[in-house]
Amino acid sequence: METSLRTKALYVLLFFLLLALLPARSFAMEELKVGYVPGTxxxxxxRPGHMQGNGYEYMEFLSGFLGAKFIYVPCINWWEAGDKLNTGEIDLLPAMPGNYKTLPFAQRTDHVIARFPMELVVQDDFSGGQVKIGTLDYNYPIPSLPQIAQEHGFHYELVTFHDPAEMKKEFASRALDGYIQPLLHPDKEERVLALFDRVSYRLLLKQGRPELFRRVNAAMDELLLNQPNIRNRLNDKYERSKGFPLVLSPAETAYLQTKPTLRVAVLIQEKPYFYQNENAGWCGATKALMEQLEKDLHVQIEIVETSTPAEIQRLITRGTVDLVADVPSDFSWLDGLGLIPTQSYLDIGFVPITRHGADLPEKPRVAAIAGLYETTTFVKAQYPEEQIIYFPNWTECCQAVSNNLADITYLPRAAVPYLLEATSAYNLSAGTEQIFSSTISIGVSKNADLRLWQIINKEINHLPPRLLTDALTHGAQESIRFSPRYLLYHYPLQTALLIMMVMGTIIGLFYYRSRTYNxxxxxxxxxxxxxxxxxxxNMRYLEHNIQARQQSNDKDHPSYLMALSISCPQENNHSRAQWTExxxxxxxxxxSKDWVQITVAGAITGELLCLCTAANSxxxxxxxxxxxxxxxxxGDGQWQAGLCPLAGQNLATTAEKAALACQAAKAKGAKAKLWDAQLEKSLSQD
Structure with missing residues (x-):
């Protein structure tokens, strides 16, 4: 047993020893150097340390299938890149533009990395005639240039350059009328007169490395098997997404001059795609598209109002409209309407709409619009005809589900909030995942000139990258009025808490204002x-409180008003302060006296008035x-008091009589005097 353990330990030790002796490269990913020219x-x-671009993404995907790590080596120009490939300083050179025969030591891979058209860039005031056109000495052949010159009415002299920077410098100084290069920067500001001679970019390796050449070709085969659309996807991401230059042929330009107004119908008339605002003006993403067409093509767009596919078909047949916006990109379906689709410019995802909290039955009733592409291609393919209920528009489809006339409908995701608001169908819920999508394009009348279809296709390629997405986002940011009914359906607990908070705040504000006011x-x-x-x-206080005090008095103890007076001191601060104290x-x-109920300052200076009670006079x-x-x-003063019964008299009269009684007491040297009939008589005789 002990021998067996020792043997196993020896085997383990030998295994790790062999691992340590193996070359380190066997466990590390192979590194290959890739040359490129910055600025192409x-x-x-x-930015430092961050690579991007069509070629970069393609090479990185390729590295995974090749099992190698790529190190990217910048080169001054393509000639230097070719020299480094020849000397072995780089292993691969992707997408060198130009004639590969200029590098006799290199060999091309079987598959194309990308394809780009050549472009003729000209001065803004280019008008034809005899011109000088710059080209690079390693550039692709340009067999279509003579035909381009004939179409645009100019004769040219080719001027060859070795360095693209030098060629563009000459163009900037107006020593050249134009230059030719591959279309790698579609968002440039310079005027592009023509696109032609679409050329292929391949991957170059130095001859004499057959094993690497075989592996690279096999990796490219594997890449295309797994990602067959990689070139188109990268082209859309890095070229088309920037907006291609709008390059019209002379024939297309001449057509537009004879067609100053284009009449356009719109199939989808829902917010945020195409709708009317409060002032009856058109808004939405499709409106932004129409404005861009007017700006780029220098035409006037006239909107022809329609509501159904059948009505659009009648307008097409009569020749009333030239274009129909927001139609599905389906040649067969549009053929029935008399239209030809352009390339697409928008994808619309559809989501299911059901009643909030309701389970979908086994055989749901589906609300749909008759004749719509989405109804034909999706709804009818998913549900039997007896389960489909047709309505004239999406608004009524929403109302049907809300009112339990149907169980489900399908709406464009972006239009859902606005449709629910417009119908007040707040008991509905939208699915989070789109069930199907529709690719949207512009339909061109089959009776129209073919040049119009070509022009609109070019214009869609030329659209600013974020034109439609920004327009849709702007529509989504517009205020949607969430009514209490909507909130109660979708957020009952939160809404109840919100209402309680609002009511509490209002009550608190009322209480605070009332308390402050009081x-x-x-x-x-x-x-x-x-x-x-x-x-x-003072007397006002006595007036406010005298009635309540009288009512609380015992009937056997009548009320009296006493005027207590002291002679006013002479005018000096000390005596006045003493008098006040x-x-x-x-x-x-x-x-503090039991027989005094209220003491106030009288109307006469130096007088106090008291509401008193006593059993008798x-x-x-x-x-x-x-x-x-x-x-x-x-001091030298002396108190005197005058009293008068309060019963049956108002306060002012009683106070006056008490003051007179006080004066009478002062005149007679008495301490107190009661108003009585005798005093009243004596005062009347005076």
Missing amino acids: GFLEEN RQLAKMEKLACTDAQLQIP SLQAAARDLN QQILNFAAEFITDSEQP
């Missing part, structure tokens, strides 16, 4: 009912005299 647009380092009112009321000098209640102290002492006189006797006399 095919393969670029757009505080301010109370503050103003207090200010109005307070004597400014003595800072005690005496009045305030007297008011505090009076309020004699008792109230005794209370007043006792208070005066016990009170400290202010």
Whole structure:
């Protein structure tokens, strides 16, 4: 047993020893150097350490099938790249533009990496005649150039350059009227007069490396088997996405001069594709497309209003319209409408619409629009005819599902929010994944001149990359009015919480404003009912409270109004302050008496008024005299009191009589005097 363990340990040790002795390259991915020329647009380092471009992506996909890691080596120009390939400084040279015979030591792979047209770039004021055209000494043959010159009415002299930078410098100085190069920068600002002689780009290797050549060809075979559309996809991503230059032939330009107005119908008239705003003006992505056609082709677009495919067919038959926008890219289907589709410019994904929370039955009723491409190609292929219910438009399809007349319908994803809002069908839900998509193009009347179809195809290639997506995004950003019904259907808990928060906020605001108002009112009321000098209640306060105090009095204890007066001091700050303190102290002492209910400042300076209660007149006189006797006399002053029963009299009259009684007490040197009939009679005689 011990011997067996030792043997196994020895085998393991020998295995790791062999691994250590093997060459390191056996475990590392093979590295191959790839040459490229910066600035060509095919393969670029757009920022330090970051590569991009048609050629770069193709080579990176190829590296996976080749099992190699590519190291990219920049070269000054294609001649230097060829020299480095010859000397072995690089292993591969992708997409060298030009005549490969200029590199006799190189061999081409079997498959094409990409294809690009040649372009003739001319000065903005190019008008023909005898011109000088620049070309590169390694450029592709240009057999179509004589025909281009004949069509555009010019004769040319070719000027050959070794360096593309030198050629463009001569063009910038206007020493050249134009130059020829592959179309690798479609978004350039220069004027492109013509595109011609579409040429192929291949991968170059140095002869004498048959094994690498075989492996590269096999890897390219494998790449095309797994990604057969890779060249078209990369071309769309890096070339077409930038917007091709609009290059019209003289015949096409002449046609547009005879056709200043194009009449266009639109098949999809739903927001955000094509719709009318509040001012009856057309808006949406299709409107942006029409405006771009007007701008680029220098024509006037006239919108012909339609509503159904059948109506469009009648307009086409009568020759009323030239183009129909937003039609499916289906030659066979459009043939029945008398149209020919252009290349596509938009994909529209359709999603299912069902009632929120409802299970789809085994045989659902489907709401659809009769005659639509989507109905013919998808709905009828998925459901038997007896389950399909036809409606004139998508709005009524939504309403049918909402009202339980149908169980499901299919709508364009981008139009769903607007259709639900327009129909108030907030009990509906849209699927998150599109079920099918429709590729959209412009339909050209079969009766129209073929040049119109060619022109529109070129214009679609020329569209700004983000024209339609930006227009659709702008439409999606427009305000959608989410009503309480919509929110309650889709977000019941959140909506309830939101309503509670809003109501709580409103109630809180009302409470705060009411409390603030009451505080301010109370503050103003207090200010109005307070004597400014003595800072005690005044006659207004007494008026507001006297009725309640009288009602609370015992019937056996009538109410009296007492006027307590002290002679006003002479005008000096010390005596006035002392006098004020005496009045305030007297008011505090009076309020502490059981027989005094309210003490306020009187209307006359130096006077206090008290609402008092007593069993009878004699008792109230005794209370007043006792208070005066016990009170400290202010300086040279002397307190006198006048009293008057309150029963049956208003406050002002009673206060006046009490003040007169007080004066009578002062005249007679008495402490207190009660208003009575005798006093009233004596005052009337005076």
